[in-house]
Amino acid sequence: xxxxxxxHVDLNTLRDKLLExxxxxxxxxxxxxxxxxxRDVDQALQIIEDxxxxxxxxxxxxDFAILLIAKxxxxxxxxxxxxxxxxxSTDVERIADFAVNIAKSTIRIGEGSENLxxxxxxxxxxxxxxxxxxxxxxxxxxxDIVLAKKVAEMDDQVDELYGENxxxxxxxxxxxxxxxxxxxxxxxxxxxxxxxxxxTTNISENVFYLVKGKHYELND
Numbered sequence: 241x242x243x244x245x246x247x248h249v250d251l252n253t254l255r256d257k258l259l260e261x262x263x264x265x266x267x268x269x270x271x272x273x274x275x276x277x278x279r280d281v282d283q284a285l286q287i288i289e290d291x292x293x294x295x296x297x298x299x300x301x302x303d304f305a306i307l308l309i310a311k312x313x314x315x316x317x318x319x320x321x322x323x324x325x326x327x328x329s330t331d332v333e334r335i336a337d338f339a340v341n342i343a344k345s346t347i348r349i350g351e352g353s354e355n356l357x358x359x360x361x362x363x364x365x366x367x368x369x370x371x372x373x374x375x376x377x378x379x380x381x382x383x384d385i386v387l388a389k390k391v392a393e394m395d396d397q398v399d400e401l402y403g404e405n406x407x408x409x410x411x412x413x414x415x416x417x418x419x420x421x422x423x424x425x426x427x428x429x430x431x432x433x434x435x436x437x438x439x440t441t442n443i444s445e446n447v448f449y450l451v452k453g454k455h456y457e458l459n460d
Contacts, residue, residue: 247312254304254325255381258332261297262377265332268294268339269373269436273366276346276359276429284343291340298333302326317453324450328380331439331446335373338432338439345425345432357412362430365401368394369437376443385451388444392458398437405430 268287275284305322308314314322372391379387409423409430416423441459448456 247308247314247318250304250308250312251318251321254301254308254322257297257301257304258325258329259377259381261294261301261329261332261336262373264294264297265336265339266370266373266377268336269366269370272339272342272346273363273370275343276349277363279346279349281347281350284346287343288340291336294333294336298329301329317450320450320453324380324446327446328443331442332373332377334439335436338436341432342429345429349422349425357408357426359426361401361405361408362426362433365398365405365430365433368397368401369433369440372398372437372440373443376440376447379444379447380450383447383451385448388447389458392441392444395437395441395459398434402430402434 268290271283271287274280275287305326308322309319312318372394375387375394376391378384379391406427409427412423413420438459445456445458448454448458
């Protein structure tokens with residue numbers, strides 16, 4: 241195999257490692273919302289324990305990307321592919337961290353505790369953010385800027401739900417002062433989901449950079 245041919249194999253390996261990290265983050269997102277709904281402390285603890293896999297893979301991606309730059313000294317679009325992989329890896333790893341944070345908040349709320357308020361809007365907010373992650377990874381794989389733009393536009397829905405949830409939770413603090421610890425954790429969870437969506441928008445912006453070679457603000 242030629243040096244150039246091996247380089248393209250290595251670029252594909254880098255992409256596949258990133259998609260594997262994305263899959264780990266998607267699994268954590270799916271588990272953390274079920275953990276919240278069911279107040280499942282055991283599963284929450286498992287999510288926290290499993291996070292080392294995402295951390296380790298993020299480190300592997302960064303190390304592999306740096307090695308490619310050092311060995312191949314890529315230019316133009318190939319260099320962008322490597323830079324984008326590093327940036328997206330960071331965003332995906334942060335999304336996985338937020339799933340861990342939701343698990344920790346669930347533990348603080350407590351196993352078997354009753355819902356103070358219906359959490360359908362929180363679940364809906366999570367589902368949109370989760371879909372955004374899946375679509376953004378597909379946009380990255382396909383280098384599809386149309387899909388990337390759609391993902392960024394979905395962030396408005398998450399922001400709207402975030403505002404609604406926080407307003408409702410703030411109202412409840414007046415009527416249920418004894419439940420402030422639970423209200424606080426639910427507020428944190430809303431914030432974690434909102435930040436997940438922001439990081440997913442970052443992924444979409446990096447897809448634009450990969451394809452167009454220019455930076456675009458998709459969520460201003």
